[in-house]
Amino acid sequence: MFRRLATVVLSVISLSFLLFANPIDEVMNKSIAFEGFWGTVLVSRGDVILHAGGYGMADIERNIPNTPEKKLRIASITKQFTAAAILRLCEDGFISLSDSLAKFIPEFPNGERILIHQMLNHSSGIPTMINTLELLEEVKKFEEDRTLQEAEIAYISSLPLRFEPGSSFLYSNSAYFLLSVIIERASGKRYDDYLRTNFFEPLGMNNTGYDYNEYDSGWGLPYYCDSYVIDLSSVRPADWVDRRLPGGAGGLYSTVYDLYLWDRALSSGEVLSESSLRLMESPTNELFEAGYGVFIGNEFIDGEYRRVVYHDGDTKGTSTRINRYVDDDIFVVVLSNIEGRDFTALAHELAKAVIVNGMGTD
Template sequence: MVKPKNLSESDTLNMNYLTKEMEVYLQAHLETGYFIGSVLVAYGGEILLSKGYGMANLEHSIPNAPLTKFRIGSVTKQFTAAAILKLQEQNLLDVNNSVATYIPDYPNGGKITIHQLLTHTSGIPNYTNFDDFESKKTIKMELDELIAYFSHHPLDFQPGEVFKYSNSGYVVLTKIIETVSNKSYADYLQEYIFTPLGMIDSGYDRYETILQNRASGYVSMGEEYKNAQLIDMSLPSGAGALYSTVEDLYKWDCSLNTDIVLNKLSRDAMFSPQIKVIEDDNEQVHYGYGWLLDTIYDRHRISHNGGIDGFSSHFSRFPNEQITIVVLSNLVTSPVEKIGRDLTAIILGESYELPKKREAINLDPAIYENYVGQYKFEPSGSQSEVNDITLTVTTESQRIFIQWVGGPVIEIFPESPTKFFRKIVDAQLTFVTDNQGKASQLIFHQNGRDMILNKIG
C-alpha cells in the first residue's frame, strides 16, 4: 500500500486522525517518565508529525523540539557505510579488498575485507566490551590510538565465519575513509553527505564545540533523572560519534530514494541482506551495510538503533509503504525501538498498547523464594549473535533482584503475585508457576518483544 503525495480531502482527514492518535500515544509515553526526546513520522512523502517531548535541558528548562540536536550513537554507522560506498563510486577503494590494501600494518589485515568490517563479520573484538573501557571514556584518543587499543587483541573468530556486532570494525572503516580520501572523517561526511543534502544540523559531535540546540543526555534513577556520564567523542568515532535532528535525518531518508549521494548500485548494496543475524522459527534478521533488515507486521523494514551515554535513537524505513520513523531521545533508557514499532502499528492499523505508569503493590516477600534461581534463554533456531543469555533471580532484605550475565544487580517490583517491572526502563517480567507456586519459566518483556527463559538447575 502506497499513499499518493497528492492527498484527497478524505486522505487528509485520515492523516490528521493518525497524527492525533500518535500524539496521544507519545504524550502517554512522556507521562510514564520513560521517554523524552523528539519524533518525526512521515508517510507517503508527507510529514505527519515532527515534535519534541519533555526537556532537552532540565537545568535550564529548555524543551525538546524538531531542531534539537541529539547524539545518534550507532545510527552513525549508516553514514560511515555510505562514505565507504561513495569512495567506491569514486574508484578509491573496493569493498572486496582487504584492510591491508589501505592499512598495510593492521594485524590480520590481509585476511579481513572491507565487506566484513561493514557486516560485523571481521572477527575484530568489540572494544566497547573491554573490561577497562569504562575507565577510558573521558580520555581523548587520536584515531590511531583508538585503533591501537583493540587491534592487537586476538580475533574472536576467523573473518567471515559469523556475525558479531563490533564497533571496532567501524572505527577501522573510519581510518580507511581518512586514508583514501585524504580528508578527516568529519570533513568527508560534510562535503559528500551533509552539505549536498542541506543537513545543516548534523555533524561529528565534539564536547568543546558550542552547538546551538544541543540536548543534554540523562539517565533514569527511577523517579528522577541525573546527568549521564561524560564520554569523549573521539572514542565512538565512525561507530557512533554523530549528532543530528529528526528533520535532518528525514532529509537523509528522502535522499536514499535518489542519486544525490549514492547511486542505485551503492544503495542496493547497502540495503541487501549481506549476512544473517537471527534466524529462528519466528524471526529472520539480516544486516546490510550499516542497516538491519527484518520484517514486522508482514512488512519489510530497514532500521537501526543507537545508544550512547545519555542518548538513545531509532531510525526505521518501510520502503514499500513509504513510512519513515525517527525517534531521538536524550534519555539512554528510552524504549525508542518500541515507540517506533508502535507508531508504525498506528499507521498500519495494527494493535498496540498505550504505555502506563506502573505502581508496585505490597506482596508477601516469602513469595519471592519461589522465583529464586537461574533462567536461560534457549533459541529455537540459529542465532549467531546469541552466546550465554542467562538471568539470575535473587532476594535480599525482603526485596527481589535480577542480574543478566555480566550486568549489574537490578531491583524489580511486583504489580501482581507473578508480574514484576523495572522502574528505570519500560521492562516487565512474568513468572510462569506450577501448582505449588514454583517458577518454571520467566517471560521477559521489553520493546514489544517477549523472551522466554527456562529455569535451570
C-alpha cells in the first residue's frame, strides 16, 4: 500500500517538473529519467537561490517525500567543517599547522613525524578506514578499559603508515577522525559542540549537527538501492553503522539550505580570515589537487575552464556532492539518501545550465 501511494506521489512530482520546466529542471528531469534520483538539490548564484528541490522519498513507510528542508547525512562534506575548525583554532592561537600529531595525541606511535598540515591535505600516510560493521568489530577489540574514541585511536595507531609523511597522497578518513580529536583536545569542547557554538548557531544552521543514529520526521532516511535505476521495489533501508566512528571524517548531517548558508558565510569571510580561506581552497599537495577538506579543479563550461572547489561523499545511506565555482559565485549541492551514487556529472550539468542560460545575472 505504501509503495503504491509513494509511486503516485513520485508521478505527480515528476509531472509537475515537466509542466514547469526551466534549465535546471530539465537537467534534473534527465537525471531522473536516466537513473532516478532521491534526495535534495540546491543551486545558487551569489545571494540568489535559483533552485531548491526534493525528489523521491524521505520515508517510504510513512509515505513522506523528500523536500529541500529534509536533513540528510552529508558524509565526507563533513571534512570541510573539520578543516575550517582547525583553521579557526589556528587563527585563535590554539594550534599551528606545523604542530605534530603527537602534540595532541601523544599515544599515537610515530605521531611526531606527522604534521597537522599533512593530515589536512591527505599526505600523512595514515591508512584510511570505511565505516562498516567490520570496522566497529575491529575497533572494539581495542576497547578493554578505553572509551570508543580511545579504542578507535588505538586501532588506527596499530596500522603501519603507508608512506613517509609528506611524500605521497592517500585519501584518509582516519586522518580526519584524528583531526576531530585534535579539535576536542585543543578547544576543550566536544567536536560537535565546537562546531555548533562557533559555526552552526552563529550562522543560523539550525538543521545541521552530528548524526548519532537518531532520526525523526525531519529526515530523509538512509536507504540502499539494489539496482542502478532507482525504483521503489529495489530500495531498502541502509545497513546500520555506528555513526560515532567517522567523527570529523563524515559524521555530520545537514540540509541544502543550511549548506547554502555555510557557503555564503565561508565565501564572505564570516567563517575564516581571507588568508585562511585562501589556504583552505588552494592546492597544498603537489601530488594531488587537495586543499584542506576540499579538492580543487577546473571544469570546461561554455568555452572556458572554470575553477571549482568541490568534495563528494558516500557512506551508508547517503551520497553527496558539493561544488563551489569560485569565479562565477555559483554553488551546487546534491544530497541523496541513497548510497553508492556519483553526482560529479550532475553537479557539472547544473552549473552549466546556470552559466549557459545566464541565470542569476539580472
